[in-house]
Amino acid sequence: MNTPHTHPPGRSQLFHRTEVLVGKPAMMSLATTRVAVFGVGGVGSWAAESLVRSGVEHLLIVDSDVICATNVNRQAQATAHNVGRPKTDELKRRLLEINPNAAIDARQMPYNESTRPTFDLGAFDYMLDCIDSLSNKVLLLEHALEAGVTVFSSMGAGAKLDPTRVCVAPLAQSSVCPLARAVRKKLGRHGTPREFLCVYSEELPLEPQGATACGTGACDCQPADGKTSAERPDWCRQKKRINGTVVHVTAVFGFTLAGLVVQDILKGATK
DSSP: OOOOOSSOOOHHHHTHHHHHHHOHHHHHHHHHOEEEEEOOSTTHHHHHHHHHHTTOOEEEEEOOOBOOGGGTTTOTTOOTTOTTSBHHHHHHHHHHHHOTTOEEEEEOSOOSTTTGGGOOGGGOSEEEEOOOOHHHHHHHHHHHHHHTOEEEEEOOOTTOOOGGGEEEEEGGGOOSOHHHHHHHHHHHHTTOOOOSEEEEEOSOOOOOOSOOOTTTTOOTTSOTTSOOOSSSOOHHHHSSOOOOOOHHHHHHHHHHHHHHHHHHHHHHHTO
């Protein structure tokens, strides 16, 4: 009968299979790369987990929300036992269980005009945008591009069922996705470059097949005291429509974003 280790295994053991594939110099590059993930829901949580499992050890995770029972179907850190707890705190706990030596900066806050000064985006090598809010998404993209950080962005993963339709392309060349269209339009008005890579789906959004309490004020993700604020927004009420989601699509979005980061790091490591 196998018994659990008294002490966690060393880094060389944790990432041995990755090192066999990419080599020791590449693993050193992964360990020293700094990545920021904004939005750790159905897409961002899996992107963050994939990065840590790949050997990235410096990670900022940002999200203002708490775990709702409706998150359990698609978010890496969400379970039936941690509903109501901050998504960032729970994801940090999970990531440190994967690699106790990782430096995880978890911040429970939105990215908006008021919180923007607290973030030094230029201190990161990569920024993953997994934000749902259109205004905050555009704001983050503009500021990250201005800061010179390499940006990879997620478009709409909701209302989709087919993971084989997930694509990667410069935002300017994306198609079908309504969120990508809206982001292109807003960035274009401000003269912001739209050549950064995004992950999107060519599948047409599916219509909801049932009613939902999300966004009605009766949702499980409401604060315990029923009060919202600029730092703890009611995101559901701000959405025009609540879409259905499935983990085999949202996770593919997240894994693809993480893959873009890892592949780019490996290219630099072999130069």
